[in-house]
Amino acid sequence: MTTLKYFPADELTAFATRIFTGTGMTDADAAVIARDLVKANLRGIDSHGVSRIPMYVERLQRGLVNPRPNVGVEKVAGAVSIVDGDNGMGFIASHKAMDEAVSLASQNGIGLVGVHRSTHFGMGALYALQAIEAGYISMIFTNSSPAIPMWGGRTTFLGASPIAAGIPGGKHAPYVMDMAMTVIARGKIRLAAMKGEAIPEGLALDIEGNPTTDAAKAFEGVCLPFGGVKGSVLATLMDLMSGVLTGANFGGDVKSLYFDHSEPQNVGHLFFAIKPDLFMSLENFEARMDEYYERIKALPAAAGVTEIMMPGEPEQRREEERLKTGVPITANVVSDLTNEGERFGIALPQGRSEGEVS
Template sequence: MDEYAKQYEDCAWIPFEDLEKFMEEALVHAGVPKDDAKIIKEVLIASDKRGIDSHGIGRLKPIYIDRIDIGIMNPVTEIEVLKDQAATAVLDAHNGMGHVAGHKAMEMAIEKAKKYGLGMVAVRNSNHYGIAGYYATMATDEGMIGITGTNARPSIAPTHGVENMLGTNPLTFGIPTDEEFPFVLDCATSVSQRGKIEVYGRAGKELPEGWVIDHEGKTRTDTQQVLKDLTTGMAALTPLGGIGETTGGYKGFGYATVVEILSAALQDGSWMKALNGFDDEHKPIPYPLGHFFIAINPEFFMGLETFKRIAGTICRELRASKKAPGEDYIFTAGEKEHLAYQFRKEHGCPVPPSLQKVMITLRDRFKMDYQWDFEK
């Protein structure tokens, strides 16, 4: 893991519990009820614990507190149950915190799956809900398969197009296994996503070619300008598979569209350009996102233990398969995140200098009693 730590040489390592406490207090100061703040910080720290630095404390201020400040996100989440039937439900989050709505929805899906074998809950008028994998692992913790997806502000250009139309729209699966960790596939339907580009921006690095295109369909690597142009529509992310059809970009485009439909049509919600976050005068307005959550109970099939054994065996056989020249290991989904957690639970979460400044800004603004080691 020495090589793992090297990529964070300029970072301060902060214990999980310190970051959790800080995030919860900051959210409460921003107007979020304490019980809701606990849920939100759990989702955010889950990201940092797993090494998904794009969706943890780095999102606390720009995605949540800043949007609360300008009045486009409600700190108090009032969830309305629009429909609740045997194995399905539809919720309206009324522009509240996406993590709170997501947690409630997956809880409902799990309870339905305990009774009926399957449960699905759709949500409308929500907001960014953090890492989708958090909700999938809510299900795996209960011995179930968890599936979730969400639409997002337009970022991806359709194959053969250059206009940002679809969100990064993750389609996420959590699958219990007989190993120490579940199989968790949590990724955007674009080659990359804004959060990762923000990580590159904080590190002052240029983007790899093929992540972003301009209006002429040419790749862009200028990170800071890309972050601005993604907002104004002057740049777009490429779908999984990349530019055009040669490397399968139409597949990522198709999956992103599936998530868009399931995040809007089931719940009579909003989609694509309606999620842009700006009005005709380019003033910020809410992002009325939609999500869906599915829990599947293996006990209603051939039993949980059988399922976990076969799922785990498939993962082990994949890892044991023949390696490419120069490669010594094959990772299955969720394994790198598990390894990151094993390292970080001993060392804490890495916080780069740019994010340290943000934490100091929030601390000073809310008059919170923190003195970080990186300030010495």
Template sequence: MNEYYIIKESALRDFTENVFRSMGCSDKHSTLAADVLLKADLRGIDSHGVARLTGYVRLWEKGRVNAKPDIKIVHETPSTATIDGDAGLGLVVAPFAMKIAIEKAKNAGSGWIAIKNSNHFGIAGYHALMAVEQDMIGFAVTNASPLVAPTFSTERMLGTNPICYAFPAGKYPPFITDMATSTAANGKLEIAQRKGTDVPTGWIQDKNGNTTTNPHGLKEGGSLLPLGSDREHGSHKGFGLSATVDILSAVLSGASYGPWAPPFVAFINPLPDQPGQGLGHFLGAMRVDGFRPVDEFKSHMDNWIDRFKQATPINPDQRVVIPGEPEYEAEIERRKNGIPLIDVVVNDLNEVAEKFGIEKLN
């Protein structure tokens, strides 16, 4: 049985910043990287929060993360740009890119940025919400470690490749769709592994293509399944979405794509003959007032949300949930009461603290 610790946001933030500083990151980058991870934990997306911190440390130890990157634009038009992340933390590279997308949108109506030579960028929602803060529509996608088999295959060819759209509203919090294009994100498997529980049918297939509920199935040669699970339930749609993310993030930017995407696991080296550099992202910002006045849009977003919240439920005790609503509610609660961390994660983090000689989490 796992034990949970409740850690104050401020304590967890200080701890995370200290780890990044110990890796050699600047104060500015340490603060930003910690903010991206804490945003995931605050919003209840525990699979992409500080539980991932040890993974970044291991990649840095292997020389696959550059703690002091020279992030720069290598190609540019008035509304687009391609950025070389110099193997930096995706937690730092992606916000840098989104700021450029926003500035381009202010001048051209929209801004679109392709990024190569980066690493795992945390939750896509963090970056998309940066645009929402400017009364813009935010878009964020990234390719990832190849863990997902395309429909009719057993070979890992694609990442969980999330897609995120974020829209500003008026009286309501932003509408935000942030989802993996696989049936489940790999982080969900990691949570099940730590808890010692099975995963639902349809998440994983074994090395022979048979469905399995074993959360360790990937370690035994299996693969994650595309959104839809199998062809009869629409996995070709998930495959198509994931492929689209891979092409926008990596083929367009010059990052490595498909099975060549660098793994997040430090002890697995990237495949030889890389066609590109590092992981890739694709970010966008669109001015709402490029289409209609912002106040009008927000009013109609509120009306949209109102009507969908009133949709007749199957079960009177189960309300219709608007995308982004559970995360917004979680953030309010966790900022007030603290962030729950499973004991396995706390132990891993404290091992890192001991390695760097920084104060442990209590």
């Protein structure tokens, strides 16, 4: 049984902020990344949360990530801009890109922003939620380091390359989608490997191309695309649109976060922002979203299902719960964070044991 400790989100955020400031980042940028990582934990996407701090810190300290990037924005067409991430943390370039996409959409109805010379940008839903908060529909594409084969191949070529999207709701929960092109997010396999847990069959192959349930072997090997050829085709689209189109690395050239310390990643992203009232009034759009939500809730549930939810609603509820109980962190991640904090002279908050959480 995995031992958990629970940490208040604000204390965990403050700890992470100090860690990133210790790498030479500005206070403002460090706070953004800390909030984003804890946000992932709050929503239950623990694979993209604070467990990644040691890996990010290592890349910063190796000089593979620029702690103080000069993120540039250049308008290239009426509703289109390109962002140069200057090899900084992908979170910073991506928030700036979504801000630019929203600004362009406010003027033109739609905004499109490409990003190159970026790095891993964390949980894709961060940017869908950012657009929703501004009142805009969004789609987010990214490529990533090789994780899955091209359909018919046996070696990694395509990234897990998630797609995310958000649509504001009316009085009910918005639509929020964030999914990788793998059967399971590669970060979740990494987390299982860190815990020493097995993974189900059908998720990955080992380095020799054999099916495996060993998470450590799977992480070193090949993840499988969801839906077979369909997942592979979608991952190809993400690579073409995020990598080829934007001027970033593509076709297997994005450097691995974990195994390749030879040079910066040069990840590419693509952000779309769309005004929700292009074809009708905002009031009418919101009413239609509410009606859609209510129709979902009225659908007959399958056996064993107590409630049908809008995509993103389970994560929203989990966030509300974890804001009360604290963020659950496994013992091995607690150990990693404690060690990371000691390197910078920063104490990890004490947290509470499972028995102390009501």
